[in-house]
Amino acid sequence: MKATIVTIGDEILIGQIVDTNSSYIAKALDKIGIATHEMLSISDDKEHILNTFQKLQNEVEVVIITGGLGPTKDDITKKTFCDYFEDTLIEDEAVLLHVKEIIEGFYKRPITQINREQALVPTKAKVLFNKAGTAPGMWMEKENTVFISLPGVPFEMKYLIDNEVIPNLVQKFERPYIVHQTIMTYGRGESLIAEQIEAWEDNLPEFIKLAYLPSPGKVRLRLTARGNDKEILQNEIKKQVQLLDLLIHEIIVGYNEDEPIEVVLGKILTEKKLTLATAESCTGGKIAALMTAIPGASNYFKGSVVSYATQTKIDVLGVSKEVIDKYGVVSAEVAKEMALGVQKLTKSDYAIATTGNAGPLKGDADAELGAVFIAIASPNDVFVEEFNFGQPREKVIDRAVSKALELIYKEFLKK
Amino acid sequence: MKATIVTIGDEILIGQIVDTNSSYIAKALDKIGIATHEMLSISDDKEHILNTFQKLQNEVEVVIITGGLGPTKDDITKKTFCDYFEDTLIEDEAVLLHVKEIIEGFYKRPITQINREQALVPTKAKVLFNKAGTAPGMWMEKENTVFISLPGVPFEMKYLIDNEVIPNLVQKFERPYIVHQTIMTYGRGESLIAEQIEAWEDNLPEFIKLAYLPSPGKVRLRLTARGNDKEILQNEIKKQVQLLDLLIHEIIVGYNEDEPIEVVLGKILTEKKLTLATAESCTGGKIAALMTAIPGASNYFKGSVVSYATQTKIDVLGVSKEVIDKYGVVSAEVAKEMALGVQKLTKSDYAIATTGNAGPLKGDADAELGAVFIAIASPNDVFVEEFNFGQPREKVIDRAVSKALELIYKEFLKK
CATH class of the missing domain: 3.40.980.10 (MoaB/Mog-like domain)
Incomplete structure (x- = not known):
């Protein structure tokens, strides 16, 4: 067919x-x-x-x-x-x-x-x-x-x-069965994953095919089984996914291809009755746009401050001018203050903040091209991680968005 | 070739x-x-x-x-x-x-x-x-x-x-010449444009083809000329575009296919040394994400408040609770206060605000599904327009984004 x-x-x-x-x-x-x-x-x-x-x-x-x-x-x-x-x-x-x-x-x-x-x-x-x-x-x-x-x-x-x-x-038409299973992974490259799961992949049954679907910061693995007996296909896929999970458990974030990480996050937030806000500089509102593209986001997404100009970071988010002068606007300290600022402003349980230099020019910042700081504020804590996503601009923005969602997802896994 | x-x-x-x-x-x-x-x-x-x-x-x-x-x-x-x-x-x-x-x-x-x-x-x-x-x-x-x-x-x-x-x-390879010219129009449907320009279209020379490229809220018209003499092609395209401009001048926003309206806006803002901010509810940060995807946006884009939750509109943008209670969160009055709020907060010359009900459920608002209010604040004025973009959710969001950019673009044309 x-x-x-x-x-x-x-x-x-x-x-x-x-x-x-x-x-x-x-x-x-x-x-x-x-x-x-x-x-x-x-x-x-x-x-x-x-x-x-x-x-x-x-x-x-x-x-x-x-x-x-x-x-x-x-x-x-x-x-x-x-x-x-x-x-x-x-x-x-x-x-x-x-x-x-x-x-x-x-x-x-x-x-x-x-x-x-x-x-x-x-x-x-x-x-x-x-x-x-x-x-x-x-x-x-x-x-x-x-x-x-x-x-x-x-x-x-x-x-x-x-x-x-x-x-x-x-x-x-009468049609055969096709069963797909996608495994969403974050934060590890395609070739490294391939090495780790090589023996497993070699032992997959003939009627199951594996594909790697890399995009900035994440790789989706897709298993496809074809045949006439739906139950056999489903059972074999289930077994193979369990085996795979033993090998790369730490990078798997979900199993539903229609569930990108922002949807998974939405479900977690809804279930735990928690709220989220974002303070975005280099990502320019893209995290907020992703989160709010999901119906029902108003239950957990409080809002975002896209503090693109340095002065907006000070005036709206309350980032201290001294901290900016001392560490630069693209810095761990500013990312932290942005996250805490928007958390307080919107009375959210969690907050994500991004500040970075997406390029192609240096802009307001002294930081090198591609440098991005991402801070995550939780009810009792705040942490920040530093990355360099290289160039071009669109890749830096996309990877920063992916990485920010991954970091907050992992934060929820810990609880 | x-x-x-x-x-x-x-x-x-x-x-x-x-x-x-x-x-x-x-x-x-x-x-x-x-x-x-x-x-x-x-x-x-x-x-x-x-x-x-x-x-x-x-x-x-x-x-x-x-x-x-x-x-x-x-x-x-x-x-x-x-x-x-x-x-x-x-x-x-x-x-x-x-x-x-x-x-x-x-x-x-x-x-x-x-x-x-x-x-x-x-x-x-x-x-x-x-x-x-x-x-x-x-x-x-x-x-x-x-x-x-x-x-x-x-x-x-x-x-x-x-x-x-x-x-x-x-x-x-040696190659023939192909000359394209795109005409970007906003705010009028494909079939209505076709009626208006019918006589012009019928009289186009054989070597020029016209295509209509509609997307939510806008239609791009594309002229393509093929031949061996580059100069003849360019002159004829130029002439035809001038004739077309006489027919539909009021809906044309630009001529460069690599220049979506956000890029045109960026150039106007840079040239006039003006700044812009957005207060986004139903568009969820998508206008900000579009504006900041452009290199150099930090010269004119101050930032955005994505006030997704009603409380965020009050706490961050200073929208009055009385106004929300009286008119509803999806209303002309709230859109205006949002625009003025973010304009003041970020000290911007211009501000765009959106509030609407993108669906599929009614959410916080009493307004009907698909209803969107867009407000534009300029240095001495603020105005608001009401729309209904129907359903589904993604179309409402996309059309609201398009329409907001069109409204502010037209505002600049008036000056």
Whole structure:
């Protein structure tokens, strides 16, 4: 059971936008046991699209296409569908009514001819009704392959995948089992982990595959088992994870791929009825943005002071000017005072503070490029650690964010 | 002159990571006039990789492959290269020395066997020396196609693209001219813009293509001209942009695709020697994180108070409890007090404040789901606007961030 995901759009091929749709679709397919064979980005060109359809016909059972369904002239997927399936467009009444409701109701203006054309669909298509936007999805079949076309706007695509595409695929196809288990590790490099778990990895059964997914400051390990007996797969994965835990227990922070460390932290804070605040200099609010991206964060996240300017550290967080003059604004002492300052200001149980020099220029600080101090304040204590995350700027910021979350997570493990 | 970009890795095909490498590479190729024909993501499987190489052989002049070069066992690109080019691996002395320097110098430990294997390269390969990491890039040629293999870690890939791949491609190939011009618009929908500029679009010369790139709250318009005479292309693009400006002047915020609105704002603030601060509730620090991602932000960005909890709005920003009780925490009055509060606290010239209900639950607020108030404080004034960005949560946050930046940008235009 294989699928290929096709994104259509010159804006992807010239690098102007990053394709995030394919990964969302692949994850959804994977959960129902459909393996993504390939992802493909192609141009807004009729011949190119037709050639691609021809190539994929009968190579895979499912082709999911995103993009090229918008209201404007550069969108040609629908016409190409008609060519490929030797079909013509008709106006779908339900879709037209829906387009009218959105445009007239939400935007408070009459629909235009361009809006009206969104309700056109090929006569042979099953319409996938799009409650999240004006462009409908379409499901068409030819020989052994289903072609599904979705709008490229991410939240519209997501709505259709979750509410139309997946339920329809589940109904149509019988699928094998795929079991994944991700192990999230923090603070150790890929090659060092590989050395430590080499013997274990060599002894994995044939039907289990291991992958290393490194990103700044953390490595995710992913086990994938494929087969027909779900129970055997699950038991073997469970056994292997236990063996792995014996080898690298100290760096494992969690097991759920949909649970990045900020979600794990949110759960711990909720469960223990504790609150958190951040005082951020070099991370510029990114820790707060991560923590608050999670629904329900208001239960435990009090807030943040992004004290980017030195004077803001003094005026808002109450960091002492003498300490700054003596140790420099990028220093262990300032990080500590920032953490204690925001903890007091927001009446939080815990606080994270970052101060560093992300570069590319030295800025206010004497500290070397890439130097970052991270302080963690708990109800009765405060500690600080020093790092150098090198360059470039974005890497320094990302690693500082990762490391800060790791440090506070480990602090909770101790309790 | 065409290229295809191939990313190798099961982690992409199961949707665990988003491929951002391809877009970086495509942008770099586009700048030197090489068009990306397709992007392709395939599995860590030798047969799959070999089949892909075979298919691309002579279909395009350049194939750039990322991923599958790391130190761990799931990385097989190098061995597959040997198969495809009928070659064997040898240890490259310069690369080995470099690996030793990084591991022994930076990580302070002796190199392992796995580290050592990173210095192995096919005998026929031109080594692309990777100063940003341990895995070298490789350049190999067969008939009319160059195959270039790069590590998948983004900052290593970027280093090699900028410093090795692009300079080598420029030297090897003659290329046609491609001129792009992006027009950034804020605050009007795609289909409405399309109606307004329809006559202009219909009259564009054959060699110029227009694309619409919508994202929450903004639409980028991209003109692409291809041809052999650079000057003609540039003049025609310039002329068309002037005509377009006559039609939609009021929604255009800039013309540089590498200049998102936060960069434009940074330039205005620097030029006018003004400072900015933010008080963020529903946007959770995301405006601050965007502003501070830009090098040099410390010249104009004073900081932010992420007043996520209601009490933090009172304690840190000085919002009056009476106002909150009377109007609710998601209200025009609270947004205004937040903006004035952070402006005073950080002694900034301008301030942005956001308060809203991003959902999915109602939280502290009585306001409806998706409701957001954005206030802008300037030296002598403060104003507030109300929006409803619907659902889901991530869309509300993203649109609030976009809209806030648009509002302050427009405020500067008035002066």
